[in-house]
Structures are given as C-alpha cells and as structure tokens.
Amino acid sequence: MTQTGRTGWVPRVGMAVLIVLYGLPFFWLVVTSLKSDTAIFSQTGLIFEPTLAAYRAVVNAELLQSCVNSAVIAAGTTALTLVLATPAAYALARLKGMLVTIGLGAAILLQITPQPASLIPLYRVLGGWNLLGSQLGVILADTALLLPFCILIIRPFFLSVPQEVEEAGLVDGASRWRVFWQIVLPITVNGIATGATIIFFIAWGEFLYAITFLPSPSLYPISVLIAGQIGMYGIHWSNMMAIAVMASIPILVIYAFTHRLLRDGLALGSVR
Amino acid sequence: MTTAAGARATFPAVSRTRARLVPRGVGLYLLPAGLYLATLALYPFAELVHMSVSDVTAENIFGDWHFIGAAGIQGAVSTADFREAAVNSLIYVLLVVGVGLGGGLAAAMVLWRAGHFAGFTLSLMVFSWALPGLINGVDWRFLLDPRGMVDTILGVFHVAPIYWLVDGRLPLVSVALVNAWTVVPFATLVFRAALLDMPSEVLAAARVDGARPSQVLRHIVLPLLRPTILVLGVLSLLYAFKSFDFIYVMTFGGPGTASTTLPFLSYRLAFELYEYSKGAAVALITVGIVVFLAVLYLRQVHREERSA
Numbered sequence: 001m002t003q004t005g006r007t008g009w010v011p012r013v014g015m016a017v018l019i020v021l022y023g024l025p026f027f028w029l030v031v032t033s034l035k036s037d038t039a040i041f042s043q044t045g046l047i048f049e050p051t052l053a054a055y056r057a058v059v060n061a062e063l064l065q066s067c068v069n070s071a072v073i074a075a076g077t078t079a080l081t082l083v084l085a086t087p088a089a090y091a092l093a094r095l096k097g098m099l100v101t102i103g104l105g106a107a108i109l110l111q112i113t114p115q116p117a118s119l120i121p122l123y124r125v126l127g128g129w130n131l132l133g134s135q136l137g138v139i140l141a142d143t144a145l146l147l148p149f150c151i152l153i154i155r156p157f158f159l160s161v162p163q164e165v166e167e168a169g170l171v172d173g174a175s176r177w178r179v180f181w182q183i184v185l186p187i188t189v190n191g192i193a194t195g196a197t198i199i200f201f202i203a204w205g206e207f208l209y210a211i212t213f214l215p216s217p218s219l220y221p222i223s224v225l226i227a228g229q230i231g232m233y234g235i236h237w238s239n240m241m242a243i244a245v246m247a248s249i250p251i252l253v254i255y256a257f258t259h260r261l262l263r264d265g266l267a268l269g270s271v272r
Numbered sequence: 273m274t275t276a277a278g279a280r281a282t283f284p285a286v287s288r289t290r291a292r293l294v295p296r297g298v299g300l301y302l303l304p305a306g307l308y309l310a311t312l313a314l315y316p317f318a319e320l321v322h323m324s325v326s327d328v329t330a331e332n333i334f335g336d337w338h339f340i341g342a343a344g345i346q347g348a349v350s351t352a353d354f355r356e357a358a359v360n361s362l363i364y365v366l367l368v369v370g371v372g373l374g375g376g377l378a379a380a381m382v383l384w385r386a387g388h389f390a391g392f393t394l395s396l397m398v399f400s401w402a403l404p405g406l407i408n409g410v411d412w413r414f415l416l417d418p419r420g421m422v423d424t425i426l427g428v429f430h431v432a433p434i435y436w437l438v439d440g441r442l443p444l445v446s447v448a449l450v451n452a453w454t455v456v457p458f459a460t461l462v463f464r465a466a467l468l469d470m471p472s473e474v475l476a477a478a479r480v481d482g483a484r485p486s487q488v489l490r491h492i493v494l495p496l497l498r499p500t501i502l503v504l505g506v507l508s509l510l511y512a513f514k515s516f517d518f519i520y521v522m523t524f525g526g527p528g529t530a531s532t533t534l535p536f537l538s539y540r541l542a543f544e545l546y547e548y549s550k551g552a553a554v555a556l557i558t559v560g561i562v563v564f565l566a567v568l569y570l571r572q573v574h575r576e577e578r579s580a
Contacts (some may be wrong), residue, residue: 014382022397022457029411088305096299103302110313112562114514114535117555120542121319125312127334144312147305176297198402205404208516212378212543223406230410230521237414244407255402259395262402262467266458267465 006072033241040238054242070221073135077142077203078196085150091159107148115208133215141209150195194265196259222247274475318520330546348553360444364480364533367448368512376459381478384467397457408523411502412450444531451518506569513562534558
C-alpha cells in the first residue's frame, strides 16, 4: 500500500474502462426501457423523450402474478437449499476421510453437470410423481440444482471456525446439536448469508426448469416471461427491457445490502 | 486454543471424549442433503444413463423403454452435429477461460492499490456477475443488435455495422465474450484477494533492487499467483463448459447450428426434436468430458503438491 504512493495514470484509465464496460450495459438497459418504440432505434443516443409507455404496457396483472411466482420459487428454493446445505457443509468441514471425499466428489460432480443433462431425466422423474406443472416441482428441481453449489460455498466458512470453540461447548456438556445451533451458526452467519444471496439470485433468474415444467402462464416466474419472448420473431425491445429492469430490481435491492458480503465471501470460498 | 490444549494435557479422559465426540454424530448432518440429492439428482442421473442406452421418444417418455445398448450413444456421437458442437464447445470454453482470467487479472491489477473508487468499481462489476445470465443475455442481445449500442459507438468511428449475432462464427465468439464479461468480475475478486495476501516486503524489495513493474509482474507476481490461476482456471473451465443460459437467450444455438455447444445440442435434441435418447447420450458424454478434465486437473495438482 505504501510502495507506490500516488496512483499512476494506468490504474486510473483502467478503472475508467472498467466503469464504462460494467456500467454502460445496465445503464443502456434502463435507458432503452424509457424509450418509445419509434425512438428505440431512431434516437440511438441519450437525447430522447423519456416515456413510461413500455412500463405501462407491460405492468399488468399477469406481470405482477409472475413477480409473486418468482418470489415464491426463489424464496422456497433458498430456504430449502439452506436447510439442507448448512448441516451438510458443516459435516463436510468437520469429518475426515472417505466420507468427505465421496461427499465433496459428489457435490462437485453434480455441480459440473450441465443443466440440460438433469432437465431431461427430471422431466420424467417429476412427471412420475405428478409434480410437473406445480411450483413445488420447480422448487424441488432448483434445490437439487443449487444444493451442491451452496454446500461448496458455505463449507469454507465452517472450516475457518476453530474446532476448539466447539470443543469447549462439548466439554461443558452441550449436545452436538446445541453446539452447532448456538455456537457455530452465529459465527458463520456471514457465510450462510453469502450462500443464501447467491442461491436466491440464481433461483430468481432460473428459467429452463420453469419453462419446461410449468404448463400455464399463470404459474410462470418473471424469468420465463423474458425467456419466452426471446424465441419469437421481432422482439418488442422496449417492453422486453422494461420487464428486464423490473426483474433486476429485487436483485439490485438485495445486492445493495449484501455486496460487501459477496465481495469477501466469494474470494474466501474459491481460494481455499 | 491454549485452554483446549491445556485441558487435554491435564485430563487425558477429556481428550478421549473429544476424539469420540468430534467425528461421530456429525455424519448424520450429511443425511438430509444426501438423501435429497440421491432422490432428485443421482436417481435422475441414473435415469439419464438408462435413457441414453434405450430408445426413448415423445411417445414413450413416461412409459416403458426399449433397451438398445451402446448403439444410441454411438449414433449420437457419429453425427456431424455432434462434431460441430464439440468444436464449438472447445472454442467457447477457451474464449471464456482466456478472456475471463486475463481480464480478471488485469482488472485486479488495476484495482489492487487504487484508492476509494476501487471499492465502487468492484461492486459495480460484481453486480453484473450477480445478475442472472438471462437478464445479461437479453441486455447484450440488444446491445449487439446492428442498431444497438456497440455498433452505434463503432459508427462514431466510421466502422460499418457488425452483425455480431448473425455472421458466420461471430455469434459463437460474441456469446462467449459476453459470458467472459460476467466471469471477469468473479476472477477479479479472487485475484484481488490473492494480490492483497501477497507479502508486500517481497514486492518492495524487488522494487528497491530496481526491478521494472513488468519484471515484478513476470518474475514475482505471476509465480505467486500460480495456485490461484490454476483453481480459477478449472472453476471457469467447468463453468464455461456447462454454460447454457447465454446461448439460449442470445442466439438459441443459431443461426442454424453455428453457436450450438454440447449442452445446447443435448437440449435441442431432447426438447426440440423429442429425441430424448440422443439428447441424453450427448448430455452424458458432456458430463463424461467434464469429469475427465476435472480428474486430469486433480491429478496434476496432486503431483505438484507432492513435488513441491
């Protein structure tokens, strides 16, 4: 930190490039959603008459319903994933030997399986259990998809808890469960929050399971409203961008609270 | 630390209790996730294997399957579509890993010792990583339209419109670059953490000895970052190989099959052509390739750790 003293021009230019590269696309998304259909390609610059026409066109009962559906699917997936992943990640951080190798190996194998590879058989498996066409089915599938990832994110946080802290509790006569619940979890709350945030984001944006398993538009999450229009000929861009902006708002709000957590938590998980 | 060690030395009985308590009981904590994944991930995976050696179409997907053996897998591999998708996957993965890691390292260097604004820049970048691929894909699909932002900006410099998502191999490259754009923030985070962990005395010493910044980078920083580069390389390779959302949203594998990678081919076979067996076979081979690469990597890491 003390070596260079003043920041040179290279980092400054580099930082400006990064800000443009990462600020402009999302900015342009918002700007486009505020343009009229005729202005969208004719007034390509930033000088245009802003209008909320696109929002007026897309905000209706169907869209609001899809936001509720998204919230149900994303929150349900996050809750179920955490309930399953947290104890498993703890066990994989404390155990030694074969079980850990098998457990981590299975988590990594499932984590690297492309989604279509699980989509194809899940279609039959869920169908066999009469879960196709319900949001519960999508939640179950999303959880199966994200659970291995969540375990891999949270485990390093448990690894960083000194075992002596737990031993003190155990020696004092607390049960293993109480030690986990009252001593370990409060220390690792950052890791669990990191995992929860990432799982919620991915579940919010997941569309492949939802578009394949859900039969009726009234059940669609907002991600399917976006993905469903994409194949159509001649995309209605300003409406599409308005929906995309609305779908980004929950992410933006959560991110505003958790960005420091993610910044530190993600680096921890992958370096160790 | 000291209390526990002291207790162990003074009371041998306690240390025996500890040895028993720590490993046992914890295994049960694996059970819920294990059972869940066995039912909803491993069982479907077994069904995938079963499907790839059976004759499954839209008619009998929920009925009985007729066993055809390895013929199904052979049939899926020997097509021109498979070869094209394999080549596309290779190009895609190389671009995502190369640009993702290169960009991440460059960005981390830029943000390494930059002041207050670095935190803001990093948060802005990670937001792009946090946004679902669906939204980033839709956004970039619009930006890369011949009348979109990128060509408009290029037009200022009198560059004729480029058909990013239409012309020849360009769509595959464009989608891979957008995918890399979302990998860069993650790589930046990890590289930055590694750079901040670096012993500053070593760097200071090199500079005192008169090393130029490029020499410091080549002979000190990069060698110290080697483990990080390896881990990140593998993570992004596995991630890129299974990438699906961006292709689905930006090109749907097209035009034609020009940007169809292996995961996308398996999706198209199963859900566009209802050739479930072939789709399953391609998916299985894709998983096989990824596992092969992962094992290869782990062996390499193992060997390096031994020789180190």
